[in-house]
Amino acid sequence: xxxxxxxxxxxxxxxxxxxxxxxxxxxxxxxxxxxxxxxxxxxxxxxxxxxxxxxxxxxxxxxxxxxxxxxxxxxxxxxxxxxxxxxxxxxxxxxxxxxxxxxxxxxxxxxxxxxxxxxxxxxxxxxxxxxxxxxxxxxxxxxxxxxxxxxxxxxxxxxxxxxxxxxxxxxxxxxxxxxxxxxxxxxxxxxxxxxxxxxxxxxxxxxxxxxxxxxxxxxxxxxxxxxxxxxxxxxxxxxxxxxxxxxxxxxxxxxxxxxxxxxxxxxxxxxxxxxxxxxxxxxxxxxxxxx
Amino acid sequence: xxxxxxxxxxxxxxxxxxxxxxxxxxxxxxxxxxxxxxxxxxxxxxxxxxxxxxxxxxxxxxxxxxxxxxxxxxxxxxxxxxxxxxxxxxxxxxxxxxxxxxxxxxxxxxxxxxxxxxxxxxxxxxxxxxxxxxxxxxxxxxxxxxxxxxxxxxxxxxxxxxxxxxxxxxxxxxxxxxxxxxxxxxxxxxxxxxxxxxxxxxxxxxxxxxxxxxxxxxxxxxxxxxxxxxxxxxxxxxxxxxxxxxxxxxxxxxxxxxxxxxxxxxxxxxxxxxxxxxxxxxxxxxxxxxxxxxxxxxxxxxxxxxxxxxxxxxxxxxxxxxxxxxxxxxxxxxxxxxxxxxxxxxxxxxxxxxxxxxxxxxxxxxxxxxxxxxxxxxxxxxxxxxxxxxxxxxxxxxxxxxxxxxxxxxxxxxxxxxxxxxx
Numbered sequence: 263x264x265x266x267x268x269x270x271x272x273x274x275x276x277x278x279x280x281x282x283x284x285x286x287x288x289x290x291x292x293x294x295x296x297x298x299x300x301x302x303x304x305x306x307x308x309x310x311x312x313x314x315x316x317x318x319x320x321x322x323x324x325x326x327x328x329x330x331x332x333x334x335x336x337x338x339x340x341x342x343x344x345x346x347x348x349x350x351x352x353x354x355x356x357x358x359x360x361x362x363x364x365x366x367x368x369x370x371x372x373x374x375x376x377x378x379x380x381x382x383x384x385x386x387x388x389x390x391x392x393x394x395x396x397x398x399x400x401x402x403x404x405x406x407x408x409x410x411x412x413x414x415x416x417x418x419x420x421x422x423x424x425x426x427x428x429x430x431x432x433x434x435x436x437x438x439x440x441x442x443x444x445x446x447x448x449x450x451x452x453x454x455x456x457x458x459x460x461x462x463x464x465x466x467x468x469x470x471x472x473x474x475x476x477x478x479x480x481x482x483x484x485x486x487x488x489x490x491x492x493x494x495x496x497x498x499x500x501x502x503x504x505x506x507x508x509x510x511x512x513x514x515x516x517x518x519x520x521x522x523x524x525x526x527x528x529x530x531x532x533x534x535x536x537x538x539x540x541x542x543x544x545x546x547x548x549x550x551x552x553x
Numbered sequence: 554x555x556x557x558x559x560x561x562x563x564x565x566x567x568x569x570x571x572x573x574x575x576x577x578x579x580x581x582x583x584x585x586x587x588x589x590x591x592x593x594x595x596x597x598x599x600x601x602x603x604x605x606x607x608x609x610x611x612x613x614x615x616x617x618x619x620x621x622x623x624x625x626x627x628x629x630x631x632x633x634x635x636x637x638x639x640x641x642x643x644x645x646x647x648x649x650x651x652x653x654x655x656x657x658x659x660x661x662x663x664x665x666x667x668x669x670x671x672x673x674x675x676x677x678x679x680x681x682x683x684x685x686x687x688x689x690x691x692x693x694x695x696x697x698x699x700x701x702x703x704x705x706x707x708x709x710x711x712x713x714x715x716x717x718x719x720x721x722x723x724x725x726x727x728x729x730x731x732x733x734x735x736x737x738x739x740x741x742x743x744x745x746x747x748x749x750x751x752x753x754x755x756x757x758x759x760x761x762x763x764x765x766x767x768x769x770x771x772x773x774x775x776x777x778x779x780x781x782x783x784x785x786x787x788x789x790x791x792x793x794x795x796x797x798x799x800x801x802x803x804x805x806x807x808x809x810x811x812x813x814x815x816x817x818x819x820x821x822x823x824x825x826x827x828x829x830x831x832x833x834x835x836x837x838x839x840x841x842x843x844x845x846x847x848x849x850x851x852x853x854x855x856x857x858x859x860x861x862x863x864x865x866x867x868x869x870x871x872x873x874x875x876x877x878x879x880x881x882x883x884x885x886x887x888x889x890x891x892x893x894x895x896x897x898x899x900x901x902x903x904x905x906x907x908x909x910x911x912x913x914x915x916x917x918x919x920x921x922x923x924x925x926x927x928x929x930x931x932x933x934x935x936x937x938x939x940x941x942x943x944x945x946x947x948x949x950x951x952x953x954x955x956x957x958x959x960x961x962x963x964x965x966x967x968x969x970x971x972x973x974x975x976x
Binding site for chain 2: 395525
């Protein structure tokens with residue numbers, strides 16, 4: 263069944279899927295990779311982003327992705343508040359390991375239950391003029407806009423976050439707090455303030471990823487569970503805290519899934535993807551771009 | 554020694570009158586006692602989107618029957634609890650219903666997983682059990698007093714696909730090659746087993762037969778792989794998110810077999826229909842009910858839908874109610890007719906009557922057969938036609954989900970091939 267155009271299509275589809283996976287995983291990379299906080303509730307904020315995009319799209323016809331972008335400041339504030347509660351209740355007392363995990367599990371379930379009570383468990387979809395259409399690249403290769411737009415946004419999010427962390431004052435402070443919070447305090451900066459900003463950015467990224475998700479596929483409150491494994495796997499594969507590594511790992515996983523689905527049967531997709539993760543970690547325990 | 558004074562005749566008469574009056578009063582109270590029907594229902598959790606409309610349908614039946622004077626001259630009362638779509642709650646709920654609430658009759662909640670833990674309870678207490686949309690629950694138990702309202706028929710594995718492949722085989726020129734694909738989950742696997750059997754039965758050639766994990770995000774690689782095999786027929790057995798993903802991907806990739814669809818769960822849900830809009834055109838898919846003249850002609854169904862749709866918004870449930878509610882109503886219709894006919898609440902007599910009788914319900918004639926399933930399967934095959942835009946109102950009338958199979962309910966002709974319906 264092999265043909266070159268099938269291969270080209272599989273590669274293109276894999277890259278597009280990877281761009282989306284990167285968007286979903288960036289927040290985890292920031293919060294788990296850099297701040298070392300095992301925020302299990304991250305997928306819940308992705309779904310919360312999906313539902314806010316759905317509500318505005320359904321009520322006012324606003325594009326889901328535009329909604330996601332516009333609402334990032336709101337989710338930034340939500341993220342900052344969540345971190346402050348987490349810090350005050352657990353991190354400050356040194357209880358963050360297990361009790362903190364339970365705290366985030368609690369948030370995950372509360373968000374899921376609240377969404378179920380408000381919206382029920384019907385599948386929610388958004389409408390956009392580009393959904394269901396594709397761009398012909400020639401040579402039998404086509405690109406679905408539904409995947410192209412989220413991929414471009416995902417790559418743009420990666421680029422912005424990469425530049426922010428490398429070039430801006432706060433970005434460098436986040437990198438510094440990930441390495442040595444005490445040293446940062448000696449420099450006169452407040453690591454808790456920096457962590458609050460980083461956590462807020464991570465949650466804002468998750469909400470925007472949620473808007474991308476609902477553009478690609480229908481969601482229900484429990485959809486978040488499908489993404490927990492992928493998000494953390496991509497973060498670890500890319501190298502803890504490496505934003506560029508997250509993008510590369512996401513694209514690798516996307517391409518593997520796509521190639522397996524095209525040529526060997528979709529059932530193997532996830533098994534092979536996680537097999538690759540295990541092999542990479544065996545050879546390079548810090549991940550592809552980890553230090 | 555003091556002699557006991559014999560009762561004067563007056564006192565004897567008074568005692569007799571009081572006794573007779575008491576019996577009269579007691580009988581009167583019994584006659585006014587409601588007949589309680591108990592059940593658990595998925596009002597929250599994964600199946601609540603169907604559980605809540607099912608409850609509304611049963612409540613409408615209760616109101617209808619009470620307006621007519623109830624059952625056996627007694628009003629009907631529903632006693633129900635939220636099973637949270639959690640099978641673990643079912644034994645507790647039904648034990649309370651039977652031992653504390655003292656219900657007279659039980660029906661199941663919605664769905665296979667919620668019926669499974671209830672069947673042993675019904676068997677132990679020798680109760681008649683009406684099942685609401687359970688797939689092959691009674692295959693192992695073979696409990697004679699269980700009856701199930703989903704019209705899957707005696708062979709549930711082929712019930713989804715039989716109409717699809719029968720239709721395909723009738724087309725001229727007859728399609729030759731088939732691609733089948735489905736999720737790695739219970740229902741799709743069963744449907745694919747049935748599809749493979751039917752492919753052999755009708756002499757088609759299978760060119761693609763694969764499954765995918767339910768957590769798949771992008772379906773375009775799968776659809777491209779199917780397109781590369783150039784099949785005449787594409788049969789998909791999927792759950793709602795994959796149904797949407799497969800259909801969108803088919804449009805994006807330009808997959809245009811001669812017939813497309815089959816066992817795609819979710820396409821008939823109102824939220825999905827309105828969101829997908831014209832992308833649904835041409836898809837031939839299984840269904841249980843559609844607002845077509847052939848099905849609307851069944852007595853009582855129009856009145857039921859009018860009442861359901863009037864109450865749906867307030868109840869916050871599916872505004873159309875075409876998928877499950879008519880069958881939920883029919884389920885209690887059967888039970889009610891059996892109670893009236895047997896003139897009592899004897900569980901065995903009710904079960905014997907249900908087993909032996911053909912019932913007139915709002916979904917048509919219902920006769921139960923092997924394992925309490927419908928004696929003859931009646932899963933519809935419909936084709937989505939001439940859908941434009943995303944308005945919910947277009948789905949209220951006929952012509953959008955045209956019934957193609959079975960012949961007794963056929964309401965229009967197939968647009969063939971699939972590409973012709975897309976124009």
